[in-house]
Amino acid sequence: MTLLTALLSGLLFGFGLILSGMANPAKVLGFLDLAGPWDPSLVFVMGGAIVVGLFAFFFAYRRTLSLLGGNMQLPKAGKVDRRLVAGSLIFGAGWGIAGICPGPALVAIGMGETKALVFGAAMLAGMLIFELLENGKSVGKWSGTHRR
Amino acid sequence: MLIDWSSFTPWSSLAGGLLIGIAAAILALFNGRIAGISGIIGGLLHLPKSDSGWRALFVVGLVGAPLLYALPFSLPRIKIDADYTSLILAGLMVGLGTRYGSGCTSGHGVCGLSRLSPRSAVATAAFMGAGFVTVYVLRHLIAN
Numbered sequence: 001m002t003l004l005t006a007l008l009s010g011l012l013f014g015f016g017l018i019l020s021g022m023a024n025p026a027k028v029l030g031f032l033d034l035a036g037p038w039d040p041s042l043v044f045v046m047g048g049a050i051v052v053g054l055f056a057f058f059f060a061y062r063r064t065l066s067l068l069g070g071n072m073q074l075p076k077a078g079k080v081d082r083r084l085v086a087g088s089l090i091f092g093a094g095w096g097i098a099g100i101c102p103g104p105a106l107v108a109i110g111m112g113e114t115k116a117l118v119f120g121a122a123m124l125a126g127m128l129i130f131e132l133l134e135n136g137k138s139v140g141k142w143s144g145t146h147r148r
Numbered sequence: 149m150l151i152d153w154s155s156f157t158p159w160s161s162l163a164g165g166l167l168i169g170i171a172a173a174i175l176a177l178f179n180g181r182i183a184g185i186s187g188i189i190g191g192l193l194h195l196p197k198s199d200s201g202w203r204a205l206f207v208v209g210l211v212g213a214p215l216l217y218a219l220p221f222s223l224p225r226i227k228i229d230a231d232y233t234s235l236i237l238a239g240l241m242v243g244l245g246t247r248y249g250s251g252c253t254s255g256h257g258v259c260g261l262s263r264l265s266p267r268s269a270v271a272t273a274a275f276m277g278a279g280f281v282t283v284y285v286l287r288h289l290i291a292n
Contacts (some may be wrong), residue, residue, distance in 0.1 A: 010209020019163055026229060052172070074263070088256070095275060
């Protein structure tokens with residue numbers, strides 16, 4: 001059942017990206033280009049999503065089990081550290097180069113865009129480099145004793 | 149600041165945003181999980197493997213969404229202007245950056261802000277700021 005709700009969530013998320021225009025990197029760049037003719041649409045996308053999200057997480061954080069009876073695995077409050085800021089800055093710079101972030105990349109791959117596929121492959125490579133660097137910090141993580 | 153009125157789509161963007169919020173709500177309430185796309189993909193690459201099933205199906209949903217959307221509606225045309233070298237560089241940076249920063253536009257921007265998380269607020273400010281600066285440099289300083 002959790003597989004079905006995950007599939008439904010992914011589908012609705014994708015529909016939302018298409019309908020909102022955010023699957024189109026040119027439109028996203030129109031938002032990021034403050035000095036050009038500016039397209040504020042992304043603000044409305046985030047606003048709409050957050051209005052629903054505020055209610056959803058308000059209730060989700062008051063539950064000990066999910067509606068399907070599984071464990072809630074939502075993040076707890078953490079500290080702002082250099083890793084968070086540096087990682088987000090690198091992500092933002094990459095986002096600014098092509099106008100593509102992970103969700104729209106997957107949707108554009110589904111649209112059959114070759115360029116999205118190239119971006120997606122590079123993104124996976126970047127994530128794999130992270131796994132290798134992080135796992136390399138303590139020998140043996142690959143063989144099962146991993147920490148998070 | 150000059151608004152690009154011909155590109156601005158407040159209503160469809162708001163409606164799409166509501167759908168994205170509903171998608172995040174479903175994953176939070178039914179699965180107890182954050183709809184953070186970089187984290188969901190990253191978890192598929194993480195060893196040892198544990199909960200790959202729901203992650204894979206969420207990704208299948210995202211990739212499959214345009215195919216289903218195209219049945220009743222016509223898909224909007226999308227445009228990727230970046231050349232292949234830029235796409236590879238951008239992809240590497242997005243992959244590496246989202247994993248080090250523990251999230252992207254969905255995980256921090258949508259879910260994190262909805263959870264009122266200070267960490268996500270800082271992350272969102274950082275990646276948006278970096279995005280604004282990068283586009284400014286590429287379009288207005290280098291391109292001219």
